[in-house]
Amino acid sequence: MTNRVRILQEKFRQSLGLPFENLLPSWEIQKVIDELKVKYRRRLFDPIVTLWTFLSQVLDVDKSCHNAVSRVIAYLANQRVEIPSSDTSAYCQARSRLPENLLEKLFGSTAQSLEEKVTTQYLWCARHVKVIDGASVSMPDTIENQKSYPQPSSQKLGCGFPIAKIGVRFSLATGAAIALVIDVLNTHALKLARKLYQFLKPNDILLGDRAFCAYADLVTLMNLKCDAVFRKHQSRQMSMRRGKLFGDCDKLVIWHKPKKCPNGLSEEEFLALPETLIVREISYYIFIPGFRTSSVSLITTLLDTETYPTLELVKLYDCRWDVEVNLKHLKTTLGMEVLRGKTPAMVGKELYVYLLAYNLLRTLMWESGTTYGVPPVRLSLQGTRHHLHNFIPQLLAASSAQLHQIYRTLLKVVVHKSVSDRPGRSEPRVRKRRPKAYPLMKQPRHQYAEQWQTA
Template sequence: MARTKAVLSSGARLSDHLSASLLARVYPAPLINQILDQQGRNSQRIRSFPALAGVYYCMALSLYPEASYEAVFSVVAQGLAWAEGRPEPSPVNKSSISELRSKLGAEPLQALMAAACVPLADPAHHPHAFYRGLRLVAIDGSNIDLPDEVENVTAFGYPGSRTGQAGYPQAQCAVLVECGTHALFAAHLGPYRSAEWAICQPLLANLHAGMLCLADRGFNGYAHWQAARATGADLLWRCAHNRRLPVVTALPDGSYLSVIYPDDKARRQDMDGIPVRVIEYSLPKLDGAAIRYRLMTTLLSAEAAPAAELAACYHARWQVEAVFDELKTHLQQGRRTLRSKTPELVRQEFYGWVLAHYAVRWLMHQVASAHRSRHDDLSFVGHVQLLRRTQPRSGAFPPRAGSRKALVS
């Protein structure tokens, strides 16, 4: 059965007032143009669909997953033309959009994320986002289904299944999230077949002193711990029950100090050891059984960071799972795969997707800050729907000369 091409509402102009709209408030046009210039990706002459429009389009694409390429790009290009006082451009076809996307590539969007996406919470207004002055952040990974194209299969690979091969190739992504606000301030995409740590390691550049990084059991090897600890951030990571963590000093709160080593030889010679603190506890399950947790942390003082507090704090890590739900369910609206059919455009679409998520969370942060409320008291779905409804409406901002000047500047 042939698919009916989805469209946006009649007359919709996603970016009539980009500089007054959400996307351009979070990602100002001058910043995007600067990045495009630095990477040699900016348009050399005025076009009906310049590179700037392409960057906003990559974000808008994930806001309207039900709409066609042409429908989403048309409103972006029309809005930019209006803001700059140019005639409304003629509609562009899918091949022209694909050509622009190919010229643009993924790097400008990745650079934009590095420049504009930062943690949002401040201790005075959002104390729940901190533990004893340390900003709570979490790192985790997930898999994303991709269109079943030869190039995507070659670049990213198939996951295995009971029948030998899954139906779609997959990419593996890792994200670094501020737990209190769900602000996704670093992300990386790589092949499905890559080791999980290889995908997560580039995110360490975004960790620094004053953060407490939470992570699950995939990230507790000696080299992993050493690399993350070198950033200056404190760590609170879950580790395997069978890991050798001998008791060196028992602490009054039930935790204990131990040492991890790079290998057995270093352990025997007591060389290159890193001191850690271990916290063990169990939580009941609904069936009456218990789940056992074993945590390692760089916070060595039981007085400064009691074990019970850290055990409760660790479960903020589950906020990153909520972020993946927001990305996959509420932004993508249950769409099975990304749209892009080549690896470079997959990466471009991924970063546009992440940038759109951050924009929604930025909007929610403004509301939470203005009303002194917690971020988890607000509805992510409601704000996505609000953004989808209000972004195309241009009537709220009359096309005055002064407005146009402000939009272009």
């Protein structure tokens, strides 16, 4: 058993671990296991092998457990050891035994390690910018999932899927995911954001859309020694007549404390808010055909006009769209939009493994971009995944002397797949391919089966 585990750990280190050996080595995983005092038996799917298998599973297009176990069998096929059973029970049980806090801690440590690689040239005005947004993910229709993450109330019982709302904070410099929170579908974006504030560091800048622009949240961020750049909420009227003007579209204004306690704040928190708050408001127009938005008003706590010029702040808010692209990578490119976990516990673990795999790909993109002088955020994440998947057989077959050369070649081909910067690009949200004319499910499947049997 020990020999098989050693062989598998070495195989995974060569196939998945090599590009990330400085970010997620086996000793680092073992260190976190020891810190959390995770107890496990000496079996084939120990925590390290299980984690590597789980990572390779979410990175693959075929995300079935059968495919993951088949990969493990293939890694042991040419070794003089006993081949494990093709039954997925042992692997599925090993995944369920992985503690969620282990995956959360590893995800956090990889995000922090990648942030430490960022140099001043990749920062905005010498400061780290974090982008925040929310999304939803669906999961199998099981009783446990429905209790924790109920389906939308507009759907009939048995005709929908449980849906969870997630809030994710990304690094603007690296594109990596920094923090995650999970809640039910009808959770407001502000509630998710307030759970993510604990992961901010002093001097960070938080970038977000109008959903996060609230009086109390601006005060909270300033108390954390952070700053914010949000689009002004539509409930506040836009006017350039009042305030200290710095130009035609830039001014300082005084916001007053709300008269009533907003939802989500306790009375103590509301009473602790200052009576007034000085913010900076920037208004500008967009003249691009096809765009819904013609005028934008930004609210920021960055009051120094010399350090943070108006044009730079406008350009910074244009980068907010990167968070939409990052969420699309997670949900569409990697396939996180439809989870496979049949219990809420497995749903949480699966989300953290997806984010961990996403950060590992971002690390490979960072290494490739910084090595060959290309902005890492402009590289294709899908192309990076394709190249990594195709290079794995070569990494496994290579000798120790060849590994470094193959890895350098991998970095070189990753940098060739870049995505051009296309500001103002507009695509209509329409579909050309027609769906098949099957009716929507309007009652549970077992009722359809009963009707067919009695017909």
